[in-house]
Amino acid sequence: MVSTSPMAVPGFRFAGLPAGIKKSGAPDVALLVADEVVPCAGVFTTNRIVAAPVTLSRDTLMRGGNTIRAVVVNSGNANACTGEQGAADARAMAAAVAEAVGCQDDAVLVCSTGVIGAPLPMEKVRAGIGEAAGALRADGLGDFARAIMTTDTRPKIRSVEVEIEGRTVRVAGASKGAGMIHPNMATMLGFVVTDAPVDPLDLDALWHRVCHRTFNAITIDGDTSTNDTALLLAGPGEPLRGEALSALAEAIEAVAGELARDIVRDAEGGTKTVALTVAGAASHADAAAAAEAVALSPLVKTALHGEDPNWGRIIAAVGRSGAAFDPEGLRLAIGDVVIYHGAWMGPGAEARAHAVMTGAEYAIRLELGKGRAERTLHTCDFGPGYVRINADYRS
Amino acid sequence: MVSTSPMAVPGFRFAGLPAGIKKSGAPDVALLVADEVVPCAGVFTTNRIVAAPVTLSRDTLMRGGNTIRAVVVNSGNANACTGEQGAADARAMAAAVAEAVGCQDDAVLVCSTGVIGAPLPMEKVRAGIGEAAGALRADGLGDFARAIMTTDTRPKIRSVEVEIEGRTVRVAGASKGAGMIHPNMATMLGFVVTDAPVDPLDLDALWHRVCHRTFNAITIDGDTSTNDTALLLAGPGEPLRGEALSALAEAIEAVAGELARDIVRDAEGGTKTVALTVAGAASHADAAAAAEAVALSPLVKTALHGEDPNWGRIIAAVGRSGAAFDPEGLRLAIGDVVIYHGAWMGPGAEARAHAVMTGAEYAIRLELGKGRAERTLHTCDFGPGYVRINADYRS
Numbered sequence: 001m002v003s004t005s006p007m008a009v010p011g012f013r014f015a016g017l018p019a020g021i022k023k024s025g026a027p028d029v030a031l032l033v034a035d036e037v038v039p040c041a042g043v044f045t046t047n048r049i050v051a052a053p054v055t056l057s058r059d060t061l062m063r064g065g066n067t068i069r070a071v072v073v074n075s076g077n078a079n080a081c082t083g084e085q086g087a088a089d090a091r092a093m094a095a096a097v098a099e100a101v102g103c104q105d106d107a108v109l110v111c112s113t114g115v116i117g118a119p120l121p122m123e124k125v126r127a128g129i130g131e132a133a134g135a136l137r138a139d140g141l142g143d144f145a146r147a148i149m150t151t152d153t154r155p156k157i158r159s160v161e162v163e164i165e166g167r168t169v170r171v172a173g174a175s176k177g178a179g180m181i182h183p184n185m186a187t188m189l190g191f192v193v194t195d196a197p198v199d200p201l202d203l204d205a206l207w208h209r210v211c212h213r214t215f216n217a218i219t220i221d222g223d224t225s226t227n228d229t230a231l232l233l234a235g236p237g238e239p240l241r242g243e244a245l246s247a248l249a250e251a252i253e254a255v256a257g258e259l260a261r262d263i264v265r266d267a268e269g270g271t272k273t274v275a276l277t278v279a280g281a282a283s284h285a286d287a288a289a290a291a292e293a294v295a296l297s298p299l300v301k302t303a304l305h306g307e308d309p310n311w312g313r314i315i316a317a318v319g320r321s322g323a324a325f326d327p328e329g330l331r332l333a334i335g336d337v338v339i340y341h342g343a344w345m346g347p348g349a350e351a352r353a354h355a356v357m358t359g360a361e362y363a364i365r366l367e368l369g370k371g372r373a374e375r376t377l378h379t380c381d382f383g384p385g386y387v388r389i390n391a392d393y394r395s
Numbered sequence: 396m397v398s399t400s401p402m403a404v405p406g407f408r409f410a411g412l413p414a415g416i417k418k419s420g421a422p423d424v425a426l427l428v429a430d431e432v433v434p435c436a437g438v439f440t441t442n443r444i445v446a447a448p449v450t451l452s453r454d455t456l457m458r459g460g461n462t463i464r465a466v467v468v469n470s471g472n473a474n475a476c477t478g479e480q481g482a483a484d485a486r487a488m489a490a491a492v493a494e495a496v497g498c499q500d501d502a503v504l505v506c507s508t509g510v511i512g513a514p515l516p517m518e519k520v521r522a523g524i525g526e527a528a529g530a531l532r533a534d535g536l537g538d539f540a541r542a543i544m545t546t547d548t549r550p551k552i553r554s555v556e557v558e559i560e561g562r563t564v565r566v567a568g569a570s571k572g573a574g575m576i577h578p579n580m581a582t583m584l585g586f587v588v589t590d591a592p593v594d595p596l597d598l599d600a601l602w603h604r605v606c607h608r609t610f611n612a613i614t615i616d617g618d619t620s621t622n623d624t625a626l627l628l629a630g631p632g633e634p635l636r637g638e639a640l641s642a643l644a645e646a647i648e649a650v651a652g653e654l655a656r657d658i659v660r661d662a663e664g665g666t667k668t669v670a671l672t673v674a675g676a677a678s679h680a681d682a683a684a685a686a687e688a689v690a691l692s693p694l695v696k697t698a699l700h701g702e703d704p705n706w707g708r709i710i711a712a713v714g715r716s717g718a719a720f721d722p723e724g725l726r727l728a729i730g731d732v733v734i735y736h737g738a739w740m741g742p743g744a745e746a747r748a749h750a751v752m753t754g755a756e757y758a759i760r761l762e763l764g765k766g767r768a769e770r771t772l773h774t775c776d777f778g779p780g781y782v783r784i785n786a787d788y789r790s
Contacts, residue, residue: 049714049722081707081722083738116707117739221693223708224715298616298693298777302785312476312511313618319444320619327444327476343478344512382693383786387779390697 002254006141007159009170010195011035011235014140016147019128021076021114021121027147028114029128030073032191033101033136038236039200040068040109041207043215045228051080052090053110054227060094060106066200069107071191071231072097072132073148074125075176078187080116080226089120096126100133111229113150113176113187145174148189151389152176156262162251165244169196171255177220177263190215190230190259196248197237206249207232214256218378220267221386222296230256264378265361269385272304273361278323279374280367286323287375290368293321301382309353311340318366329369335362397649401536402554404565405590406430406630409535411542414523416471416509416516422542423509424523425468427586428496428531433631434595435463435504436602438610440623446475447485448505449622455489455501461595464502466586466626467492467527468543469520470571473582475511475621484515491521495528506624508545508571508582540569543584546784547571551657557646560639564591566646572615572658585610585625585654591643592632601644602627609651613773615662616781617691625651659773660756664780667699668756673718674769675762681718682770685763688716696777704748706735713761724764730757 013033021028042061044054061068072093079086094108112120135143145155159172173192190211198206207230215230232252240248264273276295281287294300297317303310311332318325332340335356339349356362411425437456439449456463467488474481489503507515530538540550554567568587593601602625610625627647635643659668671690676682689695692712698705706727713720727735730751734744751757 047711047714048720049710081710081738223692223694223711226711226714297618298781299618299785302782305782306786308786315444315476316442316618316621319442319621325443344476381786382782384779384782386693387697387700387777387782390694391701391703391776391778 002158002160002258004157005159006139006145006157007161007170007172008138009172009193012193012233013136013138014144015132015135015137016140016143016145017128017132017135020124021074027143028074028076029125029132030144030147031097031129031132031136032071032144034069034233036236037067037069037107039198039203039234040066041204041232043208043211043230045224045226047224047226049226051078051112051226052082052086053079053112054229055087056090056094057109057111057229060109064106066204068109069103070097070101071109071111072129073111073189075148075150076114077112077118077120078114078116078227079112079120082117082119085119089122092122093125093129096129100130109231111189111227113148113189113227116226141172141174148174148176150176150187151268152266154266156259156266158255158258158262160251160255162247164196164240164247169194169248169251171251173255173259175259175263177266187225187227188215188263190256192252192256193233194248194252195235197239198234198245198248199239202239202245203232203234206252210249210253210256214253214260217376218260218264219295220264220270220380261378264380267380268389269383269387270380271360271383272381274304274379275363275376276379277363277365277374277376278368279365280369280371281373282324282371284373284375287373290318290321290323290366291375291377293317294366295377295379298382301379304357304381305383307354307357309334309339309350309357311344315340323368324370325368331367331369333365397553397555397653399552400554401534401540401552402556402565402567403533404567404588406433407588407628408531408533409539410527410530410532411535411538411540412523412527412530415519416469422538423469423471424520424527425539425542426492426524426527426531427466427539429464429628431631432462432464432502434593434598434629435461436599436627438603438606438625440619440621442619442621444621446473446507446621447477447481448474448507449624450482451485451489452504452506452624455504459501461599463504464498465492465496466504466506467524468506468584470543470545471509472507472513472515473509473511473622474507474515477512477514480514484517487517488520488524491524495525504626506584506622508543508584508622511621536567536569543569543571545571545582546663547661549661551654551661553650553653553657555646555650557642559591559635559642564589564643564646566650568650568654570654570658572661582620582622583610583658585651587647587651588628589643589647590630592634593629593640593643594634597634597640598627598629601647605644605648605651609648609655612771613655613659614690615659615665615775656773659775662775663784664778664782665775666755666778667776669699669774670758670771671774672758672760672769672771673763674760675764675766676768677719677765679768679770682768685713685716685718685761686770686772688712689761690772690774693777696774699752699776700778702749702752704729704734704745704752706739710735718763719765720763726762726764728760
């Protein structure tokens with residue numbers, strides 16, 4: 001069972017502490033260091049505008065054959081839209097970590113989240129990195145999780161212990177999201193480590209599959225950031241293969257899935273976490289288009305907030321998505337209540353669906369009846385809080 | 396100059412009155428009748444789920460070679476997701492009008508807006524049509540405009556008189572939008588009439604071009620309805636050609652443009668009307684994708700509400716749109732204040748942009764620097780009112 005405990009994972013140490021980047025004095029420098037060079041896979045933002053640390057980390061991973069020693073994260077400043085100086089600062093962060101922990105510069109990945117367009121206060125960042133290197137602990141994941149937060153209301157930590165081929169394997173991680181207050185971006189960061197050994201190429205394939213269903217399957221408002229990054233680090237040693245690797249992938253997906261949903265659960269102004277599945281689509285593209293149209297529709301999201309089983313808004317969103325379906329065959333269930341099946345199922349179904357929607361977490365399932373492709377997205381409602389938080393102009 | 400007066404247009408009569416479809420007792424049956432069969436062009440919803448009156452009207456126009464005598468509209472009930480009965484009811488509405496005004500059934504178009512999934516109260520509708528036929532007046536456009544409203548806070552009427560080749564030509568119309576309260580749809584209806592004669596094929600081409608820049612260039616929340624319809628009726632006689640037709644098209648676009656922006660101005664919970672232009676795109680598809688990504692971003696829309704010149708949210712939305720551009724060449728102006736040109740233009744520009752955003756209507760212009768394609772969308776902000784209105788569950 002996945003828990004929220006900051007479980008120690010052999011081979012990894014963590015730290016997180018305040019370095020003065022945030023005016024609030026909250027923790028803002030986080031460090032993750034492996035005892036030796038280990039396999040690492042990364043999934044990065046698809047936004048065309050990419051922050052300096054993302055460009056650097058993507059290059060570093062590629063050049064290093066998907067192996068690294070350490071990851072440094074700062075919150076409070078995204079180092080985005082910062083030009084040449086930003087690129088130099090990201091490299092300087094990697095160099096500072098390399099010096100502090102004793103590795104090559106190109107064995108360090110860098111992540112930043114926070115204000116965009118402003119230069120990093122490098123003196124504070126360097127001092128913070130030095131201090132964090134001295135504070136590394138096997139049980140430091142909680143400190144790490146707190147130091148990567150921006151407007152998150154709580155740290156997001158998940159872990160699980162599983163038996164694979166008679167050996168105890170640990171998977172643990174942290175994530176952050178939620179924050180979109182001007183001029184912050186809605187940056188999502190996710191970090192998962194395991195002591196199970198995995199071949200770097202297998203790890204890369206595994207992480208892309210997992211992220212498609214976890215960190216890339218959550219949607220709060222459809223906006224992607226310049227800094228989104230999800231990293232998976234594995235242990236050294238003889239790599240797992242076959243069924244053992246599949247069992248590990250399952251544990252990693254369980255942890256990453258909860259970390260991703262934790263971001264939705266902490267969404268600004270959101271009060272509901274909804275797993276929306278479009279099934280029976282003619283193609284994966286259709287399933288994705290329909291799921292996105294519904295999950296991002298402000299009319300649907302406000303209806304979720306109002307606990308309103310508004311099937312009209314849902315099917316109208318599918319209708320404009322471009323996905324193939326016959327209106328007569330369309331089937332919509334909220335929880336296990338079928339509310340529409342070619343036609344409205346009546347006031348009794350509507351009342352039962354409304355009862356499901358009073359819960360904090362539930363599922364919505366749409367069957368298009370055209371094929372076998374499906375897509376699940378985790379979305380949230382749109383409450384007055386979202387507008388209040390995001391419409392606030394801090395001049 | 397386009398005015399809000401319900402100007403009479405020779406050759407057309409209008410009526411609008413309460414028939415009891417709405418519980419409130421507000422007007423809900425509207426009739427538009429031409430003195431003889433005239434050219435008519437229609438643009439309809441692209442949603443895959445299409446209400447019965449849209450299916451009927453689209454077929455009627457096609458079979459009749461884009462000529463009709465009358466248009467009937469009811470509000471309070473969308474006749475959508477109503478199956479065979481809905482199709483029969485739409486035909487019965489056309490037949491009732493045909494009988495009342497003395498024309499063929501297939502010279503009548505039908506539009507409905509309001510609650511979906513519920514059968515039309517046909518007895519009330521028939522009685523209302525009979526009464527409306529007796530109430531037709533040359534100066535009845537105001538009554539017509541009030542009877543097509545759903546959650547609109549005010550009727551939307553626009554007209555203009557122009558001289559074309561020494562002859563006075565009139566263009567007038569009405570629109571409705573805004574309404575999305577469960578279980579209503581966000582239906583947009585637009586009607587424009589002119590006494591200028593136009594060939595039906597020219598009229599169709601002209602209306603599609605105009606709608607692309609008017610009724611299809613407004614976006615409140617990205618949802619399209621099952622009932623969206625925009626109709627243009629012209630006068631009988633020797634058709635205008637060449638420059639005279641271009642002059643007429645300009646007048647029609649002026650009226651349709653204001654009618655479309657009136658819908659944005661009356662958007663639920665909206666307080667700003669923003670003309671967003673993406674220019675310098677490599678293709679029309681790029682321009683449209685970038686404009687839609689920005690215009691529909693909830694983060695951008697809440698920033699508009701907060702009068703917050705949040706260039707980071709705008710360029711991040713462009714960045715995820717898939718449109719080609721170089722971040723270094725990107726130029727963003729709010730009103731005439733350039734706030735970003737490859738980099739942030741500083742606090743002075745930000746303060747001036749904020750001042751522009753305190754106005755109720757202004758323009759935002761993005762230059763991608765990749766080509767000559769451009770797209771303008773008219774969008775609104777996202778205030779607490781939007782959420783309040785749309786999250787209200789009326790059980």
